[in-house]
Amino acid sequence: MNISCREVEKHFSLNGRTVRALDGVSCAMNSGTLVVITGRSGSGKTTLLNAIGGLDRPTGGSVLVDGEDLYARGDRALSRYRNERIGFVFQSFHLSPDETALENVLVPFLFARRPPSDARTRAHDALGRVGLAEQIDQPAGTLSAGQKQRVAIARAIVNRPDFVLADEPTGNLDERTGADIVALLRGLAEQGLGVVIVTHDSAISRVADQALRIADGRIVEGES
Numbered sequence: 001m002n003i004s005c006r007e008v009e010k011h012f013s014l015n016g017r018t019v020r021a022l023d024g025v026s027c028a029m030n031s032g033t034l035v036v037i038t039g040r041s042g043s044g045k046t047t048l049l050n051a052i053g054g055l056d057r058p059t060g061g062s063v064l065v066d067g068e069d070l071y072a073r074g075d076r077a078l079s080r081y082r083n084e085r086i087g088f089v090f091q092s093f094h095l096s097p098d099e100t101a102l103e104n105v106l107v108p109f110l111f112a113r114r115p116p117s118d119a120r121t122r123a124h125d126a127l128g129r130v131g132l133a134e135q136i137d138q139p140a141g142t143l144s145a146g147q148k149q150r151v152a153i154a155r156a157i158v159n160r161p162d163f164v165l166a167d168e169p170t171g172n173l174d175e176r177t178g179a180d181i182v183a184l185l186r187g188l189a190e191q192g193l194g195v196v197i198v199t200h201d202s203a204i205s206r207v208a209d210q211a212l213r214i215a216d217g218r219i220v221e222g223e224s
């Protein structure tokens with residue numbers, strides 16, 4: 001799958017002023033590659049990730065998925081894209097602490113039109129892929145921060161998406177655990193997924209197949 005941004009703009013009105021969160025972003029990303037987009041706080045990283053994830057309609061330009069305009073689709077096609085083709089990973093994990101690792105990974109199937117009959121097997125497999133086979137029945141709240149992020153990654157891949165979009169995935173982790181999580185995401189890209197990491201930590205760019213930098217809503221380095 002290919003995701004391309006063409007002059008994407010996102011402008012917000014705030015107290016009568018216009019905030020140009022994205023100010024003409026063009027970029028292209030492909031399955032099987034790890035893309036790292038770095039930028040300072042407020043540079044537009046989350047806004048860009050939300051635009052390519054089908055979460056937030058740009059105010060200008062277009063997001064093309066395999067050449068087709070994502071936001072020209074109807075709302076149902078857009079939500080299908082989000083649920084079936086994209087997996088999301090967040091800084092703060094977004095897990096239910098009282099539910100087990102397995103139950104957390106099964107969450108995407110609660111929203112599926114037709115949940116697969118092998119959902120539990122898939123969730124087991126996903127937890128195995130992130131190295132948590134032993135913690136399957138452990139409540140998420142009792143896991144370490146790094147393990148929590150692994151559960152979140154298992155949840156992101158359980159539905160076999162084409163792309164994983166990770167917003168500051170190492171933001172709540174110490175350096176070493178963060179590096180492990182980045183290595184895990186890199187491994188997913190090597191297995192054929194598209195992986196996009198947005199982060200303020202420019203060191204992460206070093207392991208990227210494609211490194212971009214965003215400042216004030218514009219790509220200032222590595223534009224394709």
Ligand SMILES: Nc1ncnc2c1ncn2[C@@H]1O[C@H](COP(=O)(O)OP(=O)(O)O)[C@@H](O)[C@H]1O
Nearest residue numbers: 012014019021040041042043044045046047048
């Ligand atoms: N819903 C919103 N309303 C108004 N301004 C927003 C909104 N979302 C983001 N912004 C502004 O857009 C800019 C980019 O935000 P964001 O994409 O969250 O940056 P980053 O993720 O790089 O920290 C910031 O100036 C932010 O304040």
Ligand SMILES: [Mg+2]
Nearest residue numbers: 045046047167
């Ligand atoms: Mg952000």
